Amino acid sequence: MADFKTLDDIGAIAGKRVLVRVDLNVPVIDGKVSDTTRIERILPTLDELSKKGAKVILLAHFGRPKGEPNVEFSLDPIAHAVAAMIGKPVAFAADCIGEEAAGAVARMKDGDLLLLENTRFHKGEEKNDPAFVEALAKNGDIFVNDAFSAAHRAHASTEGLAHRLPAYAGRTMQAELEALEKGLGNPVKPVVAIVGGAKVSTKIDLLMNLVQKVDALVIGGGMANTFLAARGTQVGKSLCEHDLAATAKQIMIEAATAGCAIILPSDGVVAREFKAGAANETVAIEACPADAMILDAGSASVDKINEWIDRAATLVWNGPLGAFEIEPFDRATVAVARHAAARTREGRLTSVAGGGDTVSALNHAGVADDFTYVSTAGGAFLEWMEGKPLPGVEVLKK
Numbered sequence: 025m026a027d028f029k030t031l032d033d034i035g036a037i038a039g040k041r042v043l044v045r046v047d048l049n050v051p052v053i054d055g056k057v058s059d060t061t062r063i064e065r066i067l068p069t070l071d072e073l074s075k076k077g078a079k080v081i082l083l084a085h086f087g088r089p090k091g092e093p094n095v096e097f098s099l100d101p102i103a104h105a106v107a108a109m110i111g112k113p114v115a116f117a118a119d120c121i122g123e124e125a126a127g128a129v130a131r132m133k134d135g136d137l138l139l140l141e142n143t144r145f146h147k148g149e150e151k152n153d154p155a156f157v158e159a160l161a162k163n164g165d166i167f168v169n170d171a172f173s174a175a176h177r178a179h180a181s182t183e184g185l186a187h188r189l190p191a192y193a194g195r196t197m198q199a200e201l202e203a204l205e206k207g208l209g210n211p212v213k214p215v216v217a218i219v220g221g222a223k224v225s226t227k228i229d230l231l232m233n234l235v236q237k238v239d240a241l242v243i244g245g246g247m248a249n250t251f252l253a254a255r256g257t258q259v260g261k262s263l264c265e266h267d268l269a270a271t272a273k274q275i276m277i278e279a280a281t282a283g284c285a286i287i288l289p290s291d292g293v294v295a296r297e298f299k300a301g302a303a304n305e306t307v308a309i310e311a312c313p314a315d316a317m318i319l320d321a322g323s324a325s326v327d328k329i330n331e332w333i334d335r336a337a338t339l340v341w342n343g344p345l346g347a348f349e350i351e352p353f354d355r356a357t358v359a360v361a362r363h364a365a366a367r368t369r370e371g372r373l374t375s376v377a378g379g380g381d382t383v384s385a386l387n388h389a390g391v392a393d394d395f396t397y398v399s400t401a402g403g404a405f406l407e408w409m410e411g412k413p414l415p416g417v418e419v420l421k422k
Contacts, residue, residue, distance in 0.1 A: 028201055028420045029192045031072060034166065038077030039134050043164035044069065044194060045181050047171040048084035048102050057105040061400055067110055069170045069194035070137060077134040081163060083120060083143055083181045091147035103139040114139055121146065121159035129163045143181045150179050157184035170194025173401030175416030186419035193420050201417065203397030204408055207340045207376035208237055216336040220245035220343030221381060224268050233411040235279040240332050242287040244321055244345035251276070251288055257310055262318040287332060291322030293346070293353060300350045320346030321356035330363045333373065339364055341377040342409060344385045358389040365391035378405035
């Protein structure tokens with residue numbers, strides 16, 4: 025991406041100490057990493073730098089240790105997982121600054137990899153304290169940020185270092201930024217966005233931004249119930265934020281003014297119980313029984329959404345269309361995800377998706393690998409969709 029400095033702009037790096045901010049905030053069960061997705065994504069950057077002879081020094085956070093050392097949040101076990109996946113040793117230092125870190129860096133040979141201890145063991149990390157930034161910078165000649173998922177935080181290791189050392193985007197960060205540019209920055213139109221999930225209250229900024237940028241906005245999940253209720257539809261005992269009716273109406277007004285179509289469910293799968301295999305039926309959305317909950321979009325709604333996807337050149341997706349974690353209320357999400365994946369495979373659609381539930385839903389549908397890009401960066405992805413500048417990205421601009 026021309027607007028950002030990448031590894032292509034660095035030049036010769038053999039013998040250079042390269043501080044690489046990565047995302048190793050991975051799930052660990054009984055001392056072992058249970059999902060290696062985030063490790064897999066940083067391997068291209070680490071491998072490239074190592075092969076070019078750099079001394080590759082990894083910086084990362086893990087959990088919320090509240091600015092103090094805590095063995096529960098040590099990165100030590102994760103060093104072993106990174107080593108196993110990259111196929112070469114990864115040394116570990118028990119601190120990210122001071123003598124412990126400096127000694128470990130001094131022992132490195134060209135091409136070596138070293139993981140420093142959790143940056144959040146120091147209060148200066150989240151405060152972006154200049155003294156802590158300086159202490160981190162002492163161990164590096166170059167800074168590479170490969171953690172888009174942490175780019176919405178102006179922390180020492182995500183934003184501060186970029187002011188202190190020559191700074192570049194790693195390959196994962198680069199891929200994410202290029203995908204996001206295709207999604208909303210400079211997309212091929214028409215653009216359709218799907219936004220689902222439980223509550224409108226968590227996505228007001230997102231919805232307000234999207235109606236200004238996309239041609240159609242599909243609203244699903246519990247959020248759709250709030251919009252339905254705002255226009256006078258009875259939603260029974262469904263999850264619904266009735267106090268946000270005015271906000272929902274305002275979003276619909278903004279959409280109409282901007283020429284953005286709002287797509288709400290025309291039918292829904294309803295049940296009296298929220299549990300797997302609960303007795304259910306599909307009804308017109310205006311006919312939800314007073315004692316029932318809308319837990320998924322119906323087949324007519326799926327057909328309508330898929331028709332919009334067929335018209336689209338670009339799809340941006342955040343949030344499921346129903347309670348996808350519980351069968352049979354996963355059907356709409358799975359059906360639409362598979363349709364979007366098929367259009368993507370055919371070369372007819374650029375599809376960008378992100379957010380924790382979205383990634384889980386696409387994996388559940390078996391199509392995560394078929395989308396153009398799936399972001400694992402929850403908070404950063406959401407803030408990007410909201411149109412907010414991300415501190416860790418802004419400092420990498422040329």
